[in-house]
């Protein structure tokens with residue numbers, strides 16, 4: 342099948358947490374309120390079932406609920422919806438993506454590089470070539486080698502970017518290295534780099550990234566949006582200090598495994614009913630939450 346190219350999403354996309362009520366069930370209203378709040382603050386869209394959503398701990402019915410809520414809000418708001426899908430097995434990923442055929446609101450699926458079973462780079466390319474041909478919607482490759490155990494060089498990322506069904510990469514390499522520079526220096530047409538490492542948002546925007554998928558942007562969303570606009574118009578006097586301030590905020594929010602600190606902060610702000618996470622995650626220590634709130638207050642003060 343020949344796939345047409347689609348416009349990649351840009352700007353700030355927020356991968357929403359899954360708020361839990363005291364009885365352990367998903368707090369559906371709180372999830373919808375979070376979605377509306379980040380869109381009110383200027384986010385381009387939201388990601389349902391990202392890592393931040395603790396997607397791995399949700400049962401199939403709960404995953405459907407999360408997608409339903411996010412899809413409803415995005416439809417109401419005419420916002421971009423990206424849905425996390427896929428895994429480390431090509432056939433299973435294929436089936437998961439096929440299930441999204443009845444989600445016409447979704448702009449793209451966020452699909453991880455296969456983790457744990459350590460395919461070669463050629464195997465990763467073959468995986469995405471297969472998925473991109475068969476999937477009912479465009480794909481964003483989620484490249485996060487410190488989670489997947491599979492680094493990719495710039496040539497492979499570019500080859501992924503040239504696949505007709507692939508519209509972008511969520512780049513979370515844990516830093517900026519030679520491969521990052523090589524990739525951003527020579528991007529395929531209509532292929533978006535979305536930053537997935539919150540502390541590196543500002544330098545990667547300066548290098549040509551078109552936005553970010555950032556759990557940190559649950560808070561100070563308007564500042565993250567402002568940062569992308571400042572780099573876009575070349576306003577260095579605004580972008581540099583704001584970028585540093587948001588990197589400090591991101592560092593504080595990621596002091597403990599994501600999304601534990603973010604949930605602690607959202608709970609303290611009264612935006613979600615509990616800070617609860619599911620095992621094997623443990624709730625953030627109160628000191629970590631307090632520190633993140635202090636950095637946030639300094640930013641907003």
Ligand SMILES: O=C(O)C1=N[C@H](C(=O)O)C[C@H](O)C1
Pocket residue numbers: 356388390391392393394537538539554555556557599600
């Ligand atoms: O869920 C996501 O999408 C994100 N997950 C990353 C992680 O948990 O490592 C962080 C990033 O902000 C977005």
